[in-house]
Amino acid sequence: MQINAKMAEQVGVVVCEAREHFADAVEEYMRNKKTDNGFVSLNDKLEIERLFTEAVNSYIIAELAAIVSHVIYDELKNKEILEKIVPAFIDQYEGTIPRLPDDLINKTVDLTEIANRVLEAQANKTDIVKALLRDVSLNAKTKHMHASFAACALNFLGE
Amino acid sequence: MANKWSRDLAIKDDALHPCTYPGSWEWWYLDADFENGYTIAGTFHYGSPRPPANSDARFIEIAIYDPAGNRRMTRKRYPIDKCSFSTEICDVVIGPNFMKSVNGLEKYHMYMSEGDQGFDLTYERLVTGYVTPGQAQPADCYPPNTPPSWIVIMTKAKVTGTLTFDGKTMKVSGVGYHDHNLESAPYGTKEGGIGGTAYGSVGLNLFWSKLYAGDWTINWVCNRTTRRGGFAQSNRKSEVNVIVYKGNEIVAHTNNGYAIGSDTTTAGTGPGVEWPRHVKVVFDEPGLIEGTMELNNVRCIEFMDLHSRFKPFQKWYTETYIGHSAYFRHRFDYDANLTIIGQPVKYKGPFWMEHHKYGKGY
Numbered sequence: 001m002q003i004n005a006k007m008a009e010q011v012g013v014v015v016c017e018a019r020e021h022f023a024d025a026v027e028e029y030m031r032n033k034k035t036d037n038g039f040v041s042l043n044d045k046l047e048i049e050r051l052f053t054e055a056v057n058s059y060i061i062a063e064l065a066a067i068v069s070h071v072i073y074d075e076l077k078n079k080e081i082l083e084k085i086v087p088a089f090i091d092q093y094e095g096t097i098p099r100l101p102d103d104l105i106n107k108t109v110d111l112t113e114i115a116n117r118v119l120e121a122q123a124n125k126t127d128i129v130k131a132l133l134r135d136v137s138l139n140a141k142t143k144h145m146h147a148s149f150a151a152c153a154l155n156f157l158g159e
Numbered sequence: 160m161a162n163k164w165s166r167d168l169a170i171k172d173d174a175l176h177p178c179t180y181p182g183s184w185e186w187w188y189l190d191a192d193f194e195n196g197y198t199i200a201g202t203f204h205y206g207s208p209r210p211p212a213n214s215d216a217r218f219i220e221i222a223i224y225d226p227a228g229n230r231r232m233t234r235k236r237y238p239i240d241k242c243s244f245s246t247e248i249c250d251v252v253i254g255p256n257f258m259k260s261v262n263g264l265e266k267y268h269m270y271m272s273e274g275d276q277g278f279d280l281t282y283e284r285l286v287t288g289y290v291t292p293g294q295a296q297p298a299d300c301y302p303p304n305t306p307p308s309w310i311v312i313m314t315k316a317k318v319t320g321t322l323t324f325d326g327k328t329m330k331v332s333g334v335g336y337h338d339h340n341l342e343s344a345p346y347g348t349k350e351g352g353i354g355g356t357a358y359g360s361v362g363l364n365l366f367w368s369k370l371y372a373g374d375w376t377i378n379w380v381c382n383r384t385t386r387r388g389g390f391a392q393s394n395r396k397s398e399v400n401v402i403v404y405k406g407n408e409i410v411a412h413t414n415n416g417y418a419i420g421s422d423t424t425t426a427g428t429g430p431g432v433e434w435p436r437h438v439k440v441v442f443d444e445p446g447l448i449e450g451t452m453e454l455n456n457v458r459c460i461e462f463m464d465l466h467s468r469f470k471p472f473q474k475w476y477t478e479t480y481i482g483h484s485a486y487f488r489h490r491f492d493y494d495a496n497l498t499i500i501g502q503p504v505k506y507k508g509p510f511w512m513e514h515h516k517y518g519k520g521y
Contacts, residue, residue, distance in 0.1 A: 017480045059480070107479050114471045155476035 007156070010067050018059035021103060025051040058103035062090055062145040066152035079128045082153050087135065087146055094145040108147045111140035115151075118159070129157055164402065164412040165289045170263055172290065172310050173249035173339050175205065182212030182344040187251050187258050189269055191280065191318040191335035196226030198460075198511060199278055199322065200488070201271050203251045203258055205244060209465065212344065217242040219256045221271045222488075223278075223324055224460045231324065232461070233273040249312075249339075258337075264288070264312055267337065272323065280320035282335050284313045286376045289402045289409065313337040314369070314404060315376050334371060366418045366438055368512035370452070370495060375504055376404040377448075381418035381440055403448050403499055410500055413444035426462040432485040434459055434514065442497065450497035450504075460511065461488035482519030489514060 026048055033044075040048075069086045073079065094100075115136035118125075125133070132150045140147040176185060184206030192198050200222045206214040218236040237254040244251055249260040249267065256271045267282040288311040318335035321328050365382040379401040399418075403411035420435025440452040463486040466474050477483070490511045497504040 013480050063480075111475065114475060118471055151472055151475055154472040159470050159472045 007067050007071050010156075011064065014059055014063040014067070018055040021059060022052055022055035025055065054101035054103065057097060057145070058101045058107070061093065062148035063152050065090055066149045066156065069149075070153060070156040079131070082128060082150075083131045083135075087149060090145050090149050091143060094143060100144060104144045104148070108140050108144045108151070111136050111147050111151050115140065126157075129154065129159055132157070133159075162409055164292075164409050166292055168264060168288050168290060168310070168312065170248050170260065171246075173260065173264065173312050175244035175246050175251075176341050177246055178341075178343060180343040181214060182206075183214055183342065184208045184216075185339065185341040187249070187337070187339050189258065189282070189335060189337045191278075191282075191316075191331075191333050192510075193318070193322065193331040193333035195329065195331060197322055197324065197331065198224045201269070201278075203253050203256065205242075205251075208340075208342070209468070215239060217253050219253050219271060219273070221256075221273060221276055221278075222461060223276055223322070224488075225324060228458055228460065230460055231276045233276055235273050267313075267316075269320075269337075275323065275326040277323045278320060278331075280318050280322075280331075280335070282313060282316040282318055282337060284316050285334075285407070286313070286315035286404050287407050287409075288312045288314055288338075289378065291400070308341050309380075309400070310339045310341075311337075311378060311402075312339060314378050314402070315371060336369060364418075364420060364517065365515040366420075366440070366512050367515075368454075368510060370493070370506070370510070372495065372504060372506035372508075374406055375499065378402045378404075379440065379442075381416055401442055401444075401448060405499075411444065411447035413442060413448055415444050416440070416442040426459055426485070426487070427464050432462070432464065432483045432516065434462075434485075434487050434489065434516070438491070438512070446501070448497060448499045450495070452493055452495045452497070454491040454493050454512065456489040456491045456512075457509075458490045459487055460490055461486070463487075482517070484518065485516045487514040487516065488512065 029044075029047055029051065065086050069081050073081045115133045119130075119133050119137060132154050135150040136147050136154070139150070173187070184204070186205070186208060187203040188201070190198070190200040200220075202220045204216060204218045204220070206212075207216040216236065217239055218234060221231075221233045223231045235254065242253045249258060251258045256273075257268070258270075259268045260266070261268050261281075265284050269278070269280045269282060271277050272279070290308070290310045313336060316335040316337065317332075319332045320330075322331045323329075365380065367380040370377040370379070379399075381399045381401070399414050399416045401411075401413045401416060402409055418438055418440045420438050422436040423433040424436060425431025425433055434456070436456050438454040438456065440454065442448045442450055465484040465486060466477065469477065488511055490509065492509050493507065495504065495506045
């Protein structure tokens, strides 16, 4: 129950982050509009919806997946949830995105180095932590949502 | 002292509150500003107020700031068998350091000494204290999921004794303050906090200080939620607690107002952690206290990077989704333009504040 409560708070944390980036993006879009007749046109609505999707893809999908996966893992102690099942789903989803948002790429840019540093330290780590570290190390530059998922999971595991 | 804003304080309020909840903690805090320009702040800790929870931690912190801006900070942990705490009266001993009531809540002996830094001081209460109704009762166990208890024992005290800075001992006199805080879980591990990965409620900047101005004393803690503040309530209100004294009596109280920082700069390495050069404090309780205090922070005298305890992915997660939490003390010049119970209160002068930064932005 304690894990569940803490993870419920994390839902709010990532939604809050996405909300802020989305609001900033809308502000920037509106500021850069060449014409401003006071109306939100159909094109504006399409653009705002695109910005919303980018915020969700950058800050919610992988994160929510990690939060829920951690709750399930904590209950069932089935490490395949974190190592295989959900990452495979995330990969499939990421594969459907034609152009990855800059925010998603930028936030994962340091993860390879962080993971390699922890791996090189060769401290005593559980098997699941080692697997997630390798996941981050291998995927941070190509599968950004996958890396975000693994990095969030590592945080929840106290790393 | 009892009135609609605070119950009477009891001697037991400043004793240890026995609590069996894992993660519970208490600290006893004191500070003083001396006529020679030195400032001190010290804490006696029973349990860790920051994650990870550790109710067995016993440690002290001594901070001394000289007039030129030099800082000496000592933090030292002691084994449990070198510490003692009374459940009847303030009698706190951590290693060689102690805080003891000499005469009820009216007079205390405060002694802290580690290496070349320390002080030996007598606190005599000038202005009484405060406890929020409903918070911890005298020496009762405090239940979980209640607000942290803030028990102010001496809002203003006459302080005399000796101060030792870099081995040089000097006689000092000035004005001080003493409070006692306790909670059933470390900061940030309940109610809007972020579990084991950070420090406080997401998205808040909390400023705390006092205004000692003539016959008036204002003990204020103000914050303002940033855009990040509160995922459940996107328009979460400011959280404010302001207690106003005239002489030795509480004459006003409000939870309405805010403090907001601007003109930021950074402390620390790398991208650094933002802190504001200017803080505007607004009180908004018509008939009791209203008006503004403009605070120009002239020097950051304390910076604690609260991420230093985090592991690599905890740091990444917190930086990415929450922001960099830190603790500051800033010296400021203030310009207070207030109306308190219908009377104008206009003062200017120097003082300092405590600043808890829990997330991004201001």
